[in-house]
Amino acid sequence: MPREDVKKLLRSKFMPHIWCPGCGHGIIMHAILRALADLQIPKEQICISSGIGCSSRMPGYIDACTLHTAHGRSLAFATGVKMANPELTIVNVMGDGDGTAIGGNHFIHACRRNIGITAVVMNNNIYGMTGGQASPTTPEGAFAATAPYGAIDPVFDVCKLAEGAGATFVARATVANPMQCEQILKKAIEHQKKGFAVVEIVTYCHTQFGRKNKRSRPTDNIKYLKEHTVLKAQADKMSPDELKDKIVVGEFVNIETAREYTDRYNDVIARAQGKA
């Protein structure tokens, strides 16, 4: 059962949620809520934005200012929200398709601007809601509704993509370690004052991905994640061969001296008003 202060962040009257029993998304939502509760951000000042898909239904269940947008466009909406009201704490939740396929352009440019939004990419390697089609993070060789002979497209590494595009906080965790998710999310939300934070949380879709890839039970997936997770400190000492199929977790980027976009826009305002 969630803690009392976490429960207050739920819109329980809109339960039951649409997620399949055993879905990893619930673990992520709980971690986000614990992070927000611990940081004691008033819920009127929290904006949870999302795109389309299973993961993106999350805002509906959170008692805050919530924004369920169009497929791939959540970061562009959130950019407008943040610019209009920089005081808001924005957690933008999205799926792997939302973040790296249809919304890939918005993703890299939100990183580049370094706007104060915390982007959580809930990576389950599949398009779940539409019936299990391959996504840009479906592993090569895995089966999907649109990869009946096995996927051949190379995968995106969400964290490297974010780092390359200029995000000033980048980290990864898996739902097999909810405490680590919570700790990383807390840091990522606090980083919002300094800029764009990306947290990739590796999760699973046992219903769509698992069914075709011998991981059809939630427990199969948790076991898989635990067996394949490597801490960044360990990974730094491993060879590329040893790292094949491994999920490296931890903090990859954390630039403490970064300056956030709406903060820098205040310089524009000062210059336009002749005050700088």
Added chain:
Amino acid sequence: MAQNEFWQGNKAIAMGAIAAGCRFFGGYPITPSTEIMEVMSEELPKLGGKFVQMEDEIGGIASALGASIAGKKAMTASSGPGISLKQELLGYGYIAEIPLVVADVQRGGPSTGLPTKVSQADVMQARWGTHGDHATIAYAPCSIPECYTLTIEAFNMAERFRQPVLIMADEVIGHMREKITIPEPGSFKVVDRKKPTVAPDDFIPYRPDEDDVPPMPAFGDGYRWHVTGLTTNEWGFPTNDAPDIDLKANRIIRKVERFRDEIVAYREDFMEDAEIVVVSYGSVSRSSLRAIRELREEGVKVGHFRPITIWPFPDKEIAAFSKNVKHIIVPELNAGQLVHEVERAVKGNCEVHGKSLINGELYKPAEIMSFIKEVA
């Protein structure tokens, strides 16, 4: 002291937006609309407003919708291909009921078409471009002063009815320069969206007032609510129940249709005794009026009717005069988009002649004179 300027249409649209209280612009460069965003990038920060050049057209409208949800009057601008890209999120604005102004400075198409040439071929795109049903409000300015005043009006309607409103200029209007006397602040009406009056815990986000429009708080105002592009019940939560769907789907159309008479704007010239009427809008109306003035001097009984709102279409007003005239001529810079609406309004009361020009040029007054002479 009234201030006179010699402005480009695009500048007048931007300055009109600012006069209406617009404090956010998100957009992407595209000819022939780009000067709107250039002016906004310069003017908004002077007033503490924000401008962002987004990574694409979709980002432009998405950021503007986001800013509107967070309480700012917001705008984006584009032209043909960019408006095509924005269509899905225009639909988002209609269903989620987000005030927004979209300036569409029309160019030739389809596709990349004629970036620097004039066209009026987005008439139907404006009305039916996004999927699903909704009510459209779109203004077609024909002069630089109108670029200013109609943009203010567009913001007022967007705020009042909580939905996107379009300014449908065309390349000629957007790029030409003309004298404008800037209206004094206070000499025109500025409408702000209705805010809820109930306590946050009693707030039901999509329960409409008597006018079918629900009050709208901003994110950060102390109210918590859910915004989605899904069809929702009045709590703002997704629904699959036919009665709830029915309520929402019909209300977002009805809220505009009920007030149609207050929204529809048009201008009539030389109509008192007209036997022939030219119906034209935007840049074409300027050529038409010149032609009509000359023919009036020759004694031809010809008048001009100019839709200022092309949506809602002034069908009742056209139906009214169509009973007293012999011919209606509709010259437009497309293959015949508005003429069908005119025919629908006229219901066979008189002859309707559509004229189309799609070579990127503007009608010369002499061409319109010859259309009139053909039927006179």
